[in-house]
Amino acid sequence: MKTTYIRLTIATAILSGIYSCKKGEATTNAYETLEASNEIVSDSISSVATMSVKDKQFIKTADVNMEVKDVYNATISIEKSVQELGGFVTNSNLQSRVISEETYNTSDEDAMLIKKYQTENSMQVRVPTSRLGELLTLINDEKLFLHSRIINAEDVTSSIKYAELEEKRIKKTGENISELKTTKDKVKMSDENMSENNSQQFANLNVTDNLKYSTVDIYIKEPKLRIAEIAVNNSKNIDNKYKFDFLYSAKNAFVEGYYLIQRLIVGLIMIWPIVLIAAIAFYFYQKNKSNNKIQQQTKEQNTAS
Structure with missing residues (x-):
């Protein structure tokens, strides 16, 4: 109750x-x-x-x-x-x-x-x-x-009543525009009036649908x-099962080592000009060092005489 x-x-x-x-x-x-x-x-x-x-x-x-x-x-x-x-x-x-x-x-x-x-x-x-x-x-x-x-x-x-008044206004505006002489301004006004009319029609359709x-x-x-x-x-058990395989890992390590040696050799070949210049410099350094040593020995012998 x-x-x-x-x-x-x-x-x-x-x-x-x-x-x-x-x-x-x-x-x-x-x-x-x-x-x-x-x-x-x-x-x-x-x-x-x-x-x-x-x-x-x-x-x-x-x-x-x-x-x-x-x-x-x-x-x-x-x-x-x-x-x-x-x-x-x-x-x-x-x-x-x-x-x-x-x-x-x-x-x-x-x-x-x-x-x-x-x-x-x-x-x-x-x-x-x-x-x-x-x-x-x-x-x-x-x-x-x-x-x-x-x-x-x-x-x-009230919105519907206002929309009806707007439709009449737009229609009247279109009639007034149609009576004007054809100019660029008339084309622009006609286009704007048509666009406004389309917007109003779209709004009316939405209201009708929502009603x-x-x-x-x-x-x-x-x-x-x-x-x-x-x-x-059981994913954890499967992970443990395949987590590490010694033979497989050892084989891969051997192959990777072989490829590493190849890369080192190729790297040395690429820098052969530097190696050649270093070898020539070392040769002249050793030769110069040997000449200096011989001259020093000769000087010591002459002093002893």
């Missing part, structure tokens, strides 16, 4: 805020955070999702953040519901975020890889605005815990970590 009273109070406050807004400024935002509950919530999904006001046009969007029992199954269910309601999925990013992983060796050849991970998905879907409430109800049925749900209804009535289809961003994840057990090879 108390819960029903709270819901009626919230709905009354939202509707009161809508009717009290000034024309052109009315933007309704409804934010709800609900606690987890095992009971099925009939939940009219907030009057914002199904709101219809005479002479008003709203662009409606929603954002849902919740935990589910199985992200994959919930994703399939939501996508199916969107298609059945005449909508389509624009983005779905399902991934498993790895929290930790450890490898445990069970034998010389086998091991077990243990991964702890959490699966999550960020989705964006578009559904006919008239069926937004139905989709939110179906999404709500998948929840274990609802973190937040935001529903926005932006009043674009027809509501965008819903959905983030779902699982409340607990999952564990994956994957059989793998």
